[in-house]
Amino acid sequence: MKANEESAFRAEVAQWLAENLAGEFACLKHRGGPGDEEAFPELRKAWERRLAEGGWTGLGWPRAHGGRELPVMQQVIFHEEYARAGGPGRMGHIGEGLIGPTLIAFGTEDQKARLLPGIRNGTTFWCQGYSEPGAGSDLANVRTRAVRDAASGDWLVSGQKVWTSLAHDSDWIFVLARCEPGSRGSKGLIFLMLPLDQPGIEIRPIRQMGGGAEFNEVFFDGARAAAADVLGEPGDGWRIAMALLGFERGISTLGQQMQFTHELEWVAQAARDNGSSRDALVRQRIARAWAGLRVMRANALRMLAGAAQAGQDGRDADLALQREALIYKYYWSNWHRDLGQLALDVLGPLANVLDAGEGGEGGDVRRTRLQQMALFSRADTIYAGTNEIQLNIIAERGLGMPREARGQS
Numbered sequence: 001m002k003a004n005e006e007s008a009f010r011a012e013v014a015q016w017l018a019e020n021l022a023g024e025f026a027c028l029k030h031r032g033g034p035g036d037e038e039a040f041p042e043l044r045k046a047w048e049r050r051l052a053e054g055g056w057t058g059l060g061w062p063r064a065h066g067g068r069e070l071p072v073m074q075q076v077i078f079h080e081e082y083a084r085a086g087g088p089g090r091m092g093h094i095g096e097g098l099i100g101p102t103l104i105a106f107g108t109e110d111q112k113a114r115l116l117p118g119i120r121n122g123t124t125f126w127c128q129g130y131s132e133p134g135a136g137s138d139l140a141n142v143r144t145r146a147v148r149d150a151a152s153g154d155w156l157v158s159g160q161k162v163w164t165s166l167a168h169d170s171d172w173i174f175v176l177a178r179c180e181p182g183s184r185g186s187k188g189l190i191f192l193m194l195p196l197d198q199p200g201i202e203i204r205p206i207r208q209m210g211g212g213a214e215f216n217e218v219f220f221d222g223a224r225a226a227a228a229d230v231l232g233e234p235g236d237g238w239r240i241a242m243a244l245l246g247f248e249r250g251i252s253t254l255g256q257q258m259q260f261t262h263e264l265e266w267v268a269q270a271a272r273d274n275g276s277s278r279d280a281l282v283r284q285r286i287a288r289a290w291a292g293l294r295v296m297r298a299n300a301l302r303m304l305a306g307a308a309q310a311g312q313d314g315r316d317a318d319l320a321l322q323r324e325a326l327i328y329k330y331y332w333s334n335w336h337r338d339l340g341q342l343a344l345d346v347l348g349p350l351a352n353v354l355d356a357g358e359g360g361e362g363g364d365v366r367r368t369r370l371q372q373m374a375l376f377s378r379a380d381t382i383y384a385g386t387n388e389i390q391l392n393i394i395a396e397r398g399l400g401m402p403r404e405a406r407g408q409s
């Protein structure tokens with residue numbers, strides 16, 4: 001794509017956002033997303049519909065499934081401009097970024113026809129039911145059971161999921177469950193999709209240290225998944241579940257970095273305002289954070305270019321197999337956690353004082369957001385693969401070191 005086409009596209013996105021992230025949606029700027037998911041959920045769902053009407057969902061999806069099939073660079077530009085404009089945390093990201101691409105890759109024609117339009121139109125919201133009390137890093141240890149109902153052919157699900165982000169704001173859940181009694185590890189699993197609004201499903205919020213409850217425990221007691229809502233074959237759920245995780249480190253990472261840029265600017269501004277920028281150590285830490293952000297961006301572009309090239313060469317653009325991608329999660333999550341600590345140090349004693357206006361009118365929005373960021377960034381090195389798991393992956397896949405002993409999988 002030529003540079004002038006890219007800048008024209010960039011201007012188009014920026015203009016659309018300036019015109020639409022206004023009026024009733026203006027209050028959504030810089031709201032939502034990890035640590036702030038409870039902000040305006042219904043209005044953010046309406047925003048998803050506005051995005052869809054504007055043609056800004058399913059950017060990378062094939063045209064045959066209602067997407068725009070945009071080249072990687074245009075998708076990157078959209079996410080960068082979205083974050084630059086302060087676009088709100090996306091309520092639809094699990095649908096659009098995770099289950100959508102998985103349905104496109106593995107779904108039946110019937111599943112695609114029934115389930116993709118709601119995701120693309122911003123009318124159906126999804127959550128991810130993988131983790132259980134005894135199955136997090138060792139996901140293959142899932143114990144939730146799926147039993148076939150002989151009369152209807154449906155699957156009856158019983159068990160418990162945990163840390164299910166946004167389940168309380170979702171319509172559907174996808175779960176990994178054990179469908180072959182006595183099976184162990186990654187064998188005998190099934191990937192099921194279930195509507196959440198049904199008897200046999202109970203969602204209980206988990207309160208976080210930041211005060212919000214963005215994730216949940218989800219209990220299943222004979223909940224029903226239609227026979228037509230198995231993704232892949234019964235027994236082959238692990239392969240589908242892993243393929244879905246491969247979509248996790250996608251193009252939106254560059255938008256995430258733009259959000260980090262805002263946060264770093266807020267930290268720097270707070271340091272200027274309260275005079276802590278006169279402290280040489282604070283200045284060094286801010287400069288180091290800035291350098292880290294540049295490294296992150298260079299690595300992300302290298303990773304995405306590799307994926308795009310693989311796609312052009314007709315190879316599977318599987319980001320997970322690239323060495324650059326192996327570093328990515330470990331690098332950004334630790335960088336962000338350090339930024340959270342830096343924010344608290346810069347804010348000093350005020351870091352411990354909750355803003356009475358909760359960032360609302362007359363309140364200190366920047367301080368509230370930095371507090372939320374500092375608290376939530378502690379989770380960054382846990383979800384989507386903990387630090388230790390990421391280091392194991394780098395050692396084993398990136399450096400060819402001996403594989404760590406696995407439990408039952």
Ligand SMILES: Cc1cc2nc3c(=O)[nH]c(=O)nc-3n(C[C@H](O)[C@H](O)[C@H](O)COP(=O)(O)OP(=O)(O)OC[C@H]3O[C@@H](n4cnc5c(N)ncnc54)[C@H](O)[C@@H]3O)c2cc1C
Binds near residue numbers: 133163165388392
């Ligand atoms: C904010 C947030 C949102 C989340 N959202 C979802 C969601 O929507 N859906 C969902 O299914 N899950 C979700 N999760 C769960 C997440 O996937 C798990 O927390 C994660 O996989 C870790 O599992 P665990 O919490 O059971 O910890 P464990 O796996 O029990 O790990 C505990 C500690 O042991 C270490 N450890 C474990 N195994 C090894 C090993 N082999 N080698 C070295 N060290 C090891 C870990 O690094 C960690 O320090 C979310 C988590 C968070 C924090």
